[in-house]
Amino acid sequence: MKLLTHNMLTSHVKGVTKGYPLLIKATEVKVNEVEFNPQFVSRMIPKVEWSCLVQAAEQLGHRQDLPGELVPDYEKNEEFLKKVHRVLLEVEVIEGCLQCPESGREFPISRGIPNMLLNEDEV
Amino acid sequence: MEEAASQLERDHVHSVYDKIAPYFNDSRYKAWPKVRQFLLDLEAGSIVADIGCGNGKYLHINKEVFKLGCDVCRPLVDFAWSQGHEVQMCDGLHLPYRDGCFDAVLSIAVIHHLSTKERRIRAIKEMARTLRVGGRIMIYVWAMEQKRRKFEKQDIFVPWNPNPQSSSGFSREHAKPRRRATAQSVSEAIDNTDKHRKVRSTSSVADEEDLTCTTPQQRTQRLWFFSRSLDSVFDFGSLAISRSSSRDLSTLSSPTGENEGNKATHRGRGRGLIKQVSSFFSPPSVIGSEEDVFDSVTDLHKGQNGSGGSSSNNNNNTPNSNGTENQSASVSLTQECGSLALPDLVPFQKEHLKQSGDESDGGPPGKELQESTQSPQGSEGQVEGSCLRYYHVFREGELAELIENYVEELHVKQTYFDHANWCVVAEKVHSLCDRLIHI
Numbered sequence: 001m002k003l004l005t006h007n008m009l010t011s012h013v014k015g016v017t018k019g020y021p022l023l024i025k026a027t028e029v030k031v032n033e034v035e036f037n038p039q040f041v042s043r044m045i046p047k048v049e050w051s052c053l054v055q056a057a058e059q060l061g062h063r064q065d066l067p068g069e070l071v072p073d074y075e076k077n078e079e080f081l082k083k084v085h086r087v088l089l090e091v092e093v094i095e096g097c098l099q100c101p102e103s104g105r106e107f108p109i110s111r112g113i114p115n116m117l118l119n120e121d122e123v
Numbered sequence: 124m125e126e127a128a129s130q131l132e133r134d135h136v137h138s139v140y141d142k143i144a145p146y147f148n149d150s151r152y153k154a155w156p157k158v159r160q161f162l163l164d165l166e167a168g169s170i171v172a173d174i175g176c177g178n179g180k181y182l183h184i185n186k187e188v189f190k191l192g193c194d195v196c197r198p199l200v201d202f203a204w205s206q207g208h209e210v211q212m213c214d215g216l217h218l219p220y221r222d223g224c225f226d227a228v229l230s231i232a233v234i235h236h237l238s239t240k241e242r243r244i245r246a247i248k249e250m251a252r253t254l255r256v257g258g259r260i261m262i263y264v265w266a267m268e269q270k271r272r273k274f275e276k277q278d279i280f281v282p283w284n285p286n287p288q289s290s291s292g293f294s295r296e297h298a299k300p301r302r303r304a305t306a307q308s309v310s311e312a313i314d315n316t317d318k319h320r321k322v323r324s325t326s327s328v329a330d331e332e333d334l335t336c337t338t339p340q341q342r343t344q345r346l347w348f349f350s351r352s353l354d355s356v357f358d359f360g361s362l363a364i365s366r367s368s369s370r371d372l373s374t375l376s377s378p379t380g381e382n383e384g385n386k387a388t389h390r391g392r393g394r395g396l397i398k399q400v401s402s403f404f405s406p407p408s409v410i411g412s413e414e415d416v417f418d419s420v421t422d423l424h425k426g427q428n429g430s431g432g433s434s435s436n437n438n439n440n441t442p443n444s445n446g447t448e449n450q451s452a453s454v455s456l457t458q459e460c461g462s463l464a465l466p467d468l469v470p471f472q473k474e475h476l477k478q479s480g481d482e483s484d485g486g487p488p489g490k491e492l493q494e495s496t497q498s499p500q501g502s503e504g505q506v507e508g509s510c511l512r513y514y515h516v517f518r519e520g521e522l523a524e525l526i527e528n529y530v531e532e533l534h535v536k537q538t539y540f541d542h543a544n545w546c547v548v549a550e551k552v553h554s555l556c557d558r559l560i561h562i
Binding site for chain 1: 167168169186200204212226
């Protein structure tokens with residue numbers, strides 16, 4: 001699970017109103033090399049909940065020097081875009097779980113795949 | 124109703140796909156060209172979700188956009204992951220994505236597996252929820268009306284046909300490396316060959332799945348089983364269960380009369396479906412509606428012994444007598460169900476028709492049914508009840524109507540017929556929250 005994916009994921013347990021963002025508890029994290037496409041990253045940025053991304057990166061110990069807020073004119077700031085690229089697309093959670101911030105319910109991640117299926121009583 | 128619907132889908136969609144997933148990873152599962160085009164037309168930097176992505180065959184298209192996929196089937200999702208895609212396990216009725224986070228959504232040959240109209244609407248609404256305003260969704264569902272034939276009913280069970288593929292270079296697909304960037308050129312090459320293959324495919328039910336892949340040499344019979352829709356079977360209010368007249372495969376060997384006999388067998392088709400779900404409901408005190416055509420369940424037992432049945436009596440039995448019969452029958456029915464795998468649903472032998480030169484494809488149902496009843500014996504052994512997939516095939520306009528009438532957040536932009544599917548592209552025009560505020 002990449003952090004860009006994580007940024008879209010939310011808890012949908014019945015009755016939960018604040019299911020986002022999911023807390024990440026990772027037991028295995030990988031960093032892959034992914035081709036850098038500055039335009040792609042630049043266009044992703046407005047679609048991403050920035051604070052969720054930073055928090056997630058932090059939870060994984062991979063925040064490095066990613067700023068807590070978006071820098072102005074980031075479209076042309078290649079250095080910044082590379083940092084974002086790394087965090088969004090290269091860091092991957094292979095094993096662990098995602099925890100609903102409200103209910104505490106844990107959704108397992110195994111072999112890189114989050115299992116967001118709900119049980120009958122959570123639906 | 125909800126429980127019956129879920130159970131039906133578990134038995135005849137989820138568990139079947141779990142079993143047949145390994146077969147999906149060969150060549151028969153190609154990307155539909157119009158779906159590919161929809162993806163290629165997206166603005167660079169878009170985020171797309173393929174809801175019900177299966178083995179992820181659309182997830183490699185267009186490097187400029189971020190794609191994620193989800194499905195309930197673990198083996199298929201695992202395969203998609205092995206190809207380098209971002210995938211999750213989830214259920215289309217409860218999507219784990221925040222509101223308005225996608226620029227585009229795909230639902231390709233998915234919602235026809237949902238067993239009630241209400242669930243199909245909910246699935247569309249869920250996808251609409253995750254779409255941003257201005258974003259677009261493309262939905263493909265199997266069409267009732269095929270080029271050469273028409274399904275007689277909308278709710279059907281289709282057996283899985285695990286015929287091996289004709290050889291081709293598609294095993295390369297397995298070798299695709301984990302890193303998507305380098306895989307692109309390989310997959311493009313495969314896709315080009317895919318297009319050529321698709322053009323040669325002969326079946327009119329030419330979607331990605333088994334029904335396409337008949338070669339003339341394959342004598343396997345294609346069977347569809349018809350059933351009644353869960354929507355018609357269950358009374359929302361009273362939970363009445365309708366029962367239709369029982370038929371066994373072997374009883375079909377006796378030629379039936381034209382229309383009357385066919386009507387009887389038509390009505391017989393619903394029973395297997397009912398058997399599946401009957402265990403979940405206590406025997407009702409009120410039986411069905413005027414739509415229901417009931418018969419004594421004792422016909423079933425006669426039928427089991429293979430003795431030819433005469434046309435069933437299609438009149439309703441009185442509620443009282445049915446009530447008692449239901450109680451004793453429901454247990455035995457579900458047991459039989461397990462061993463005989465929906466034996467009394469009427470098989471519609473497509474293969475037989477193909478061999479007769481496809482001329483009867485457009486012909487009246489009665490005629491086809493007569494032909495098909497002549498040699499059902501061979502079919503029994505080939506039908507694997509555990510691999511019957513449930514489909515609700517859509518009438519022309521049905522999908523667009525569903526959206527227009529029930530999903531106000533979406534506005535239908537295009538509808539068309541593509542390779543045995545009804546297709547809709549719709550745009551999200553407002554979010555539900557916005558709507559409420561304006562009121």
